[in-house]
Amino acid sequence: MEHGDKANWFRRMTAPEKRTFIAAFGGWALDALDFMVFTFVISTLIGLFKIDRAQAGLLATITLLFSAIGGWLAGMLADRFGRVRVLQLTILWFAVCTLLIGFAQSFWQVFLLRALQGLGFGGEWAVGSVLMGEIVRTEYRGRAVGTVQSGWAVGWAVAAILYTVLFSALPENYAWRALFWVGVLPALLVLFIRKRVPEPELFRRTRAQEEASAARVSPWAIFSPALIKTTVLGALLCTGLQGGYYAVTTWLPTFLKSERHLSVIGTGGYLLVIILGSFIGYLAGAYLTDRLGRRANLIIFALLCGACIFAYTRLPLSNEQMLFLGFPLGFAASGIFSGVGAYLTELFPSAVRANGQGFAYNFGRGIGALFPSLVGYLAKTAPLGVAIGIFAGGAYLVVLIATLLLPETKGREIS
Template identity: 45%
Template sequence: MKKLGWYSELNSRERRTYWACFGGLALDSMDSTIFALVMPVLIVTLGITQGEAGILGSVALVGSAIGGWGAGMLADRYGRVRLLQTTVLWVAFSTLMAGACSEFWQFFIVRALQGIGYGGEAAVGAVLISETVVPRLRGRVAASVQSGYAVGYGVSVMAMPLIFALAPEHLAWRFFFAIGVLPALFVWIIRRLVVESDVFQESRKTVSVRQDAPDFRAIFRGPLLRVTVTSTLLASGVLGGAYVMITWLPTYLRMSLGLPMASTAGYLAVNILGSLAGPFIYGLLSDRVGRGKCFMLFLLLQAINVSVYIFYPLNPSVTLTLGFLLGLLQAGLASGLTPTFAELYPTAIRASGAGFCTSFGRGIGSIVPALVGILSTNMPLGSAMGLCAICAYAVGFIAASILPDATGVDMASQANANDLGTGTKSNPNSASEQPNH
């Protein structure tokens, strides 16, 4: 078992929680990426414009912002596991509804609902795994959960050519959305195998004795205001750049580079393999050098990679290699956001704080894909993608350089000592005094 590295060091409870969070994210990813994959088909069959396609990408991200913060506040009150179950079901059924849509405004509503569920699941799952795993392994374990996104994306990419081979294009995309109901079955597994984190349960006992409710407004007061602003800007830059590529890469490959559907799937498969590896590499490195330095390194490398990928004519083999690195760096960056933010807030408002920063960062970042769609009416799509992504990465780099360091903080001690939700004071930078593992 030594060859399995950090996984061998997890106990049975940590492993069950890990696979519940990983599986929930994978299944939600499968549902959310279906939209990006079928967008070229919707443009052709339903007459949706590129501008409208950008809006659909952005409204899901706005919904995700609302869902992440809302689910975070509810998770601080009712528990992480209960909200994890609810959000997985939400995504499953909203994706099923998409198969019945035929007009832009119908997709607009369903896409917003799907985003609410996906944002809630990602935020709550990240907090749950961060509270469950021991501090010295937290960075690599919590980050690796993000690889579930690549697994879900891979499932949808593999399913697409099969479904479109069995049915005509004008019907196949509806069947594709119909498989989105599958994650609902996963809730049964979560209910049977996953229990609430000890850190949260201990915090709730303290709150119950005091008869106080968590006050999410504490994230905007005192020293935590700096944490909230900086973390939100970091998430805005990371996710703004990432969503440009996630939303527009399939369309760019097929409509700008003229690749057929089979070749597009191949290029995306390489990108997905990179997304699978990225969180593991980021998590290991962040535990060693610290969260902020790791963010800065990945953002710099991604800006260089996107510049070469988009602005220089490349042969197919080089394009595939850069596509792998694109997915690796993109997934690595995204994987560290919520776990990093969770270390910066006390238990009573941890899900609220981490959920707000990730979610509002996602909401601000959601403007970027829509901006690509608007700019692409006056410049090549690739140029619009590259310009917007690189600007977003620059914002993220600046925020990462001033982010407080809480690498490896003991969350159990935060449950009582830093109970800001009940009005007591705390210094968020005290976490930086904890040793880096």
């Protein structure tokens, strides 16, 4: 009976838990849609605005850097004004900025809007993850928060489909704009959240206690002696996760094309295999984080990521083998993220939970955003495969070290 209960966890969730799950899943999927459309129109923007690859890369980096700022800021605001209210704000901000990119007339206009877009992008995950973690009960928390991460693969797949449809039906100079105009869709999710998603009881109780005692918790409390170890190790964990992911996903296609001369990398089939692997990896990680524990899940996926990096950069692979290896790459590189949301939620106390989680995850994103540039810099004096291996492999080693130094939180009742 117990196994059946766990297998049907979504059906057994309460109505507020289900509505919160739907809102968080939809928000993350739509964020992925809005964020990933940029990856499909890079070549179009290079030609349209007469920019070089370095400038195009800057458009990607600026969003990630500002998302680090936005995630921490949104976390602090969510601890002060509420998870639901700030989640609505971040979704609206992200949606409007994405829509406006479709009207941009120059590189610098896109640059500015991509920076502003990043503020909302970072905030949505930080606040939505905390909201999920506080509303969903302990025994389902890992699976629920982890499964929300699979929404990224769904949004990525929808972006790929829309790209194919719009660039087939419209001239290129209009199609790229239409892709960003679709970015207004997340705004509709706010209507659902306003009516159906409650503020967590735990947050309301914590705020009432603060108001009754007239003692407001400082946003700098995450650096107090009681929490500094958790904050630093959490930030290192997230730096490893995201630095490894960005180093691999940014440079691996270039490595396989330029040094291995494999043509399959540029095909839609290869992309779909990676997306499918990512989706299943998210679901597997969500299950394992509750089944085996937060630390064991992270260790397993970090080792899988290291194995995939070794296979891609060291083994002589054919086009056919590369196509099939896209699945374990997507599985490992994406699945490792499933357990981190619930883990961070359980590591921080309620009064600074969104603040601490927002800082740790988005500090990792900000530093991780530099990894592609570091790989490129090292690749000037070393083979690209070696550069990828050093930074991506090193990143997942950091994940292992941070995980071993952090406590296990499986089954922990949050307060």
